[in-house]
Amino acid sequence: MALSFIKRVFTFGDVPADQDGQSGHHPETAPAVQAELEPKPRHEELPVAPVDPVAPLEIETAGGPAADLAIKSDADEAAALLPGAEDTSELGVVPLSLLEAEAAAGTLDADTKLQDSVSEATAPQTVPVLPKGFSTARSEPETVTIVPPAPLSWFQRLRAGLARTSSQLTGQIAALFTKRKLDDETLEELEDLLIQADLGVETAMRITGALSSERYGKDVSGEDVSRIMAGEITKVLAPVAKPLALDLNHKPHVILVVGVNGTGKTTTIGKLAAKLSGAGLKVMLAAGDTFRAAAIEQLKIWADRTGSQFIGTKLGADAAGLAYDAFEQARANKSDVLIIDTAGRLQNRAELMAELEKIVRVLGKLDPDAPHTVLQTLDATTGQNALNQVEIFRNVAGVSGLIMTKLDGTARGGILVAIAAKHKLPVYFVGVGEGVDDLEAFEAEDFAQAIAGLAH
Numbered sequence: 164m165a166l167s168f169i170k171r172v173f174t175f176g177d178v179p180a181d182q183d184g185q186s187g188h189h190p191e192t193a194p195a196v197q198a199e200l201e202p203k204p205r206h207e208e209l210p211v212a213p214v215d216p217v218a219p220l221e222i223e224t225a226g227g228p229a230a231d232l233a234i235k236s237d238a239d240e241a242a243a244l245l246p247g248a249e250d251t252s253e254l255g256v257v258p259l260s261l262l263e264a265e266a267a268a269g270t271l272d273a274d275t276k277l278q279d280s281v282s283e284a285t286a287p288q289t290v291p292v293l294p295k296g297f298s299t300a301r302s303e304p305e306t307v308t309i310v311p312p313a314p315l316s317w318f319q320r321l322r323a324g325l326a327r328t329s330s331q332l333t334g335q336i337a338a339l340f341t342k343r344k345l346d347d348e349t350l351e352e353l354e355d356l357l358i359q360a361d362l363g364v365e366t367a368m369r370i371t372g373a374l375s376s377e378r379y380g381k382d383v384s385g386e387d388v389s390r391i392m393a394g395e396i397t398k399v400l401a402p403v404a405k406p407l408a409l410d411l412n413h414k415p416h417v418i419l420v421v422g423v424n425g426t427g428k429t430t431t432i433g434k435l436a437a438k439l440s441g442a443g444l445k446v447m448l449a450a451g452d453t454f455r456a457a458a459i460e461q462l463k464i465w466a467d468r469t470g471s472q473f474i475g476t477k478l479g480a481d482a483a484g485l486a487y488d489a490f491e492q493a494r495a496n497k498s499d500v501l502i503i504d505t506a507g508r509l510q511n512r513a514e515l516m517a518e519l520e521k522i523v524r525v526l527g528k529l530d531p532d533a534p535h536t537v538l539q540t541l542d543a544t545t546g547q548n549a550l551n552q553v554e555i556f557r558n559v560a561g562v563s564g565l566i567m568t569k570l571d572g573t574a575r576g577g578i579l580v581a582i583a584a585k586h587k588l589p590v591y592f593v594g595v596g597e598g599v600d601d602l603e604a605f606e607a608e609d610f611a612q613a614i615a616g617l618a619h
């Protein structure tokens with residue numbers, strides 16, 4: 164993702180790289196800077212506009228990029244003024260030749276000549292060194308990097324995160340179906356590929372079945388396969404793409420969050436709290452992972468950040484006791500939603516099981532329906548292991564729905580399809596980053612298309 168981010172920034176403006184190399188000019192910043200350093204109006208030809216008082220200062224102090232960009236704007240202007248000069252766009256050369264022509268024609272005013280002498284001086288090799296009093300430093304590009312990158316949509320981030328799964332898969336599928344008719348052997352090979360992509364045997368067979376009934380004995384392209392694959396995956400995921408239903412008759416609606424350590428429980432709680440309190444609900448967060456001090460502190464920060472109430476206890480304290488206290492307090496202060504964080508140490512499974520069972524049991528003493536939702540977080544980068552994790556936590560804590568996190572990373576999201584097919588548990592949200600807003604409602608079709616490498 165970082166790479167694509169950088170790419171976006173650095174390809175802005177659509178200027179070929181060789182121009183940049185020649186002049187030290189930063190093409191990606193040109194439009195914004197040109198806007199900021201409004202081209203100086205020519206006295207004879209343009210109405211006099213107020214001159215930005217910052218512009219001359221920046222040209223002097225910001226160094227090369229700003230100066231170069233000012234040059235480019237003058238060069239463009241000169242090119243626009245001289246018929247037949249449009250093809251000479253190279254910086255450092257264009258202004259010179261154009262200016263010579265203009266000077267010969269006597270069309271330049273004094274200001275323009277001064278500007279253009281700066282442009283001559285900063286163009287590499289072809290121009291003299293500037294006189295004392297000018298700066299030609301070419302550092303500090305950040306002074307002109309003022310174009311914010313367009314934020315990626317969540318689907319773009321999902322696609323980027325699933326690129327590892329989708330590009331590997333589409334590449335292999337394309338190779339498999341090059342100039343081959345669909346026969347049993349290719350179907351079998353395709354099934355293997357789909358299973359390797361963590362999609363699960365059931366879904367792999369669905370896809371090959373659909374492909375076979377549509378195209379058996381005929382030519383098949385990689386795109387055909389991707390399209391059918393996306394369609395079949397959508398069918399598997401659609402029934403589990405459900406909203407997280409809050410029953411606000413419960414005051415509070417209690418959400419217990421479980422999952423292996425590091426899968427994103429605490430972060431997801433913070434993101435959920437932000438959504439809920441942003442919608443005007445009164446939210447309380449309970450730090451039930453009493454095993455690590457950092458986990459308590461982390462949740463406290465999220466509570467502060469999201470305007471939620473917070474209840475914690477000391478390190479090593481009984482998590483079930485805290486959950487009970489939290490429920491009582493949330494009831495007393497009429498919270499709408501109580502979200503309880505937990506520890507997820509799988510390495511001591513017996514202890515984990517006992518602790519989670521106890522939490523569920525004590526909550527049930529205050530309300531037989533509580534916890535009203537048991538959410539499990541799954542880390543999308545773990546692959547097959549996520550399937551086992553659902554199995555374990557489902558048995559221990561009666562998981563009622565899932566959230567898959569880290570789909571923005573090098574995700575192996577295929578496993579969510581296998582989990583959906585096997586467990587049929589609702590998938591409420593997906594995490595696509597560490598930020599407070601990086602939690603999106605799960606959409607079956609978007610997810611299927613991202614896995615199949617199709618455009619939105």
Ligand SMILES: Nc1nc2c(ncn2[C@@H]2O[C@H](COP(=O)(O)OP(=O)(O)O)[C@@H](O)[C@H]2O)c(=O)[nH]1
Nearest residue numbers: 424425426427428429430568569594595596597
């Ligand atoms: N890239 C990315 N990182 C995430 C996401 N969700 C959580 N994380 C990070 O994963 C790490 C573990 O998350 P945490 O919430 O502490 O997991 P917990 O141990 O289950 O509570 C932290 O560094 C989080 O910032 C996500 O959707 N995308």
Ligand SMILES: [Mg+2]
Nearest residue numbers: 428429452458
């Ligand atoms: Mg945590």
